[in-house]
Amino acid sequence: MTAMERRRIGGTALSVSVLGLGAAPLGGLYQPSSTEQAIETVRAAAAAGIDLFDVAPHYGQGLAEQRLGAGLAALHDQDFILSTKVGRLLDAAPTAPLQPNWPEALPFSTRYDVSRAGIFRSVEDSRRRLGGLTPAMLFLHDPDRHASGAALAAMIAEAYRTLAELRAEGVASAIGIGVNAAEPCRLALDIGDWDCFLLAGTYSVLRQDDGGLLDLCAHRGVSVIVGGPYMSGALAGGATWRYRPIPPEIAADIARLRAVCARNEVPVEAAALQFPLRHPAVAAVLVGMRSADEVERNVAFLQCDIPQSLWRDLAAEGLIPDANRPPLEASS
Numbered sequence: 001m002t003a004m005e006r007r008r009i010g011g012t013a014l015s016v017s018v019l020g021l022g023a024a025p026l027g028g029l030y031q032p033s034s035t036e037q038a039i040e041t042v043r044a045a046a047a048a049g050i051d052l053f054d055v056a057p058h059y060g061q062g063l064a065e066q067r068l069g070a071g072l073a074a075l076h077d078q079d080f081i082l083s084t085k086v087g088r089l090l091d092a093a094p095t096a097p098l099q100p101n102w103p104e105a106l107p108f109s110t111r112y113d114v115s116r117a118g119i120f121r122s123v124e125d126s127r128r129r130l131g132g133l134t135p136a137m138l139f140l141h142d143p144d145r146h147a148s149g150a151a152l153a154a155m156i157a158e159a160y161r162t163l164a165e166l167r168a169e170g171v172a173s174a175i176g177i178g179v180n181a182a183e184p185c186r187l188a189l190d191i192g193d194w195d196c197f198l199l200a201g202t203y204s205v206l207r208q209d210d211g212g213l214l215d216l217c218a219h220r221g222v223s224v225i226v227g228g229p230y231m232s233g234a235l236a237g238g239a240t241w242r243y244r245p246i247p248p249e250i251a252a253d254i255a256r257l258r259a260v261c262a263r264n265e266v267p268v269e270a271a272a273l274q275f276p277l278r279h280p281a282v283a284a285v286l287v288g289m290r291s292a293d294e295v296e297r298n299v300a301f302l303q304c305d306i307p308q309s310l311w312r313d314l315a316a317e318g319l320i321p322d323a324n325r326p327p328l329e330a331s332s
Helices: 035-047 063-073 116-129 149-168 183-189 213-220 248-263 268-274 292-303 308-316
Strands: 006-008 015-017 019-022 052-054 081-086 088-092 108-112 137-141 174-179 196-200 223-227 282-288
Touching: 006 282, 015 019, 015 282, 019 035, 019 292, 035 063, 035 292, 052 223, 052 282, 063 081, 063 116, 081 116, 088 116, 116 149, 137 149, 149 174, 149 183, 174 183, 183 196, 183 213, 196 213, 196 282, 213 223, 248 268, 248 308, 268 292
Parallel strands: 019 052, 019 282, 052 081, 081 137, 137 174, 174 196, 196 223, 223 282
Antiparallel strands: 006 015, 088 108
16 A cells, blocks of 8 residues: 555545645644645645645634645645535634634634535635635534534534535535544435545544444445544554543553554554555545655555554454454444
């Protein structure tokens, strides 16, 4: 497997590199970045064969979109697939909101709006921040943070009508939902005809908390892009799991994972990147990267040769499913 491998998105004509670049760090996630750094990172990614770039208005209150747009513009005639999110509108504000995770956030307040007018405005605002670039993929961002139950289903249905319209008009080539939990995607499958889901922090080599969603997506022909394969850093030597301190039970399982990887002479990061790609529903893994060095390291982990013994040993430890387990049926 190399970073040049490409996989198709649902039933669309789009195909993407199996490793994608998440642009949140370019918007100053946790620490400041710069436009120059964004250009360097994007160039390194493109040179390595990465052509999937994902961003959102939420990242730095528009800053990540601005910097990613500058980076992609520097590619000139190179092809790429750009995705962004809808749902959060940015309104001009006197000062930036107090967000410790975004020290460089631009002075905009956030308003959640999934109406037709709101989504149309979100797309146009993103285009402007991206320097005129049109995203090929649009994801409804975090609807489950703003509604639950029947209200969540209604919110997803309202957004779907507009996203399907944009797809039918050729404004977007693929539409989906970008979330950190499987349930909104399950609801969405009963509501409309989606091309893909961006599922972050849920399906990893250590925990598969999708509740059968990926099997269901494989059965339905819906692609999944797995975000956060390192689980906010825990599987790459960091101290957080899903953006919180690592719980003791997770720390114990990470130790087991590291022992199995060491026995098979495989970096944990390589196992974390490559495990999701073993599922037939998964089109790509998406990793936040802020420098050319990080791009180089992640590409190396993606290209690392992993023996089948690793997957057998991890299954024997109960950390991943048995590779011979049949997928769930659509009725699951």
